[in-house]
Amino acid sequence: MKRTMRFLITALLLGLASATSADQLLMIRSGLSFPEAMMALQNAITTRGYKVTHVQNVDIGLTKIGYKTDQYKVVFYGKAEEIAQLTAKHPDLIPYLPLNVAIFAERDNTILVTDRPSVLADFFPDPELKNVFMHWEKDLTEIVNEVQEAR
Numbered sequence: 001m002k003r004t005m006r007f008l009i010t011a012l013l014l015g016l017a018s019a020t021s022a023d024q025l026l027m028i029r030s031g032l033s034f035p036e037a038m039m040a041l042q043n044a045i046t047t048r049g050y051k052v053t054h055v056q057n058v059d060i061g062l063t064k065i066g067y068k069t070d071q072y073k074v075v076f077y078g079k080a081e082e083i084a085q086l087t088a089k090h091p092d093l094i095p096y097l098p099l100n101v102a103i104f105a106e107r108d109n110t111i112l113v114t115d116r117p118s119v120l121a122d123f124f125p126d127p128e129l130k131n132v133f134m135h136w137e138k139d140l141t142e143i144v145n146e147v148q149e150a151r
Helices: 004-016 034-047 058-062 079-088 090-094 117-122 127-149
Strands: 025-030 051-057 072-078 097-108 107-115
Touching: 025 127, 034 051, 034 097, 034 107, 034 117, 034 127, 072 079, 079 090, 079 127, 097 127, 107 127, 117 127
Parallel strands: none
Antiparallel strands: 025 107, 051 072, 072 097, 097 107
């Protein structure tokens, strides 16, 4: 059972990663319980002017094999006006938006994992977009660091 769960978590993390290099991921471990970390994550997102647009459960596969948990989620967030403007001008960005963070419980800790938005600059070389991606990464780094430092 543990082996299957680890496999599913690994598959989730790999599925979230748009690239294979570890430096393209942002991952932190929080000492908070899952509910506390989830609340801290959502608060950190909203205090930076973003809106949580959707929280998706990713535990369906786990429950099908008998594992009972609701502590695996993906939190989607963004700024509606910003996303609308960017996707109108760059519709090829649509698959990457809104931004997201995977959050899951691991023993007494909670893990947050996400792609670094700056990686998108490799695929979208427009200098205007690079500034947007760098701003998103700065905000995202602050968000996950806030969750990591929360007590």
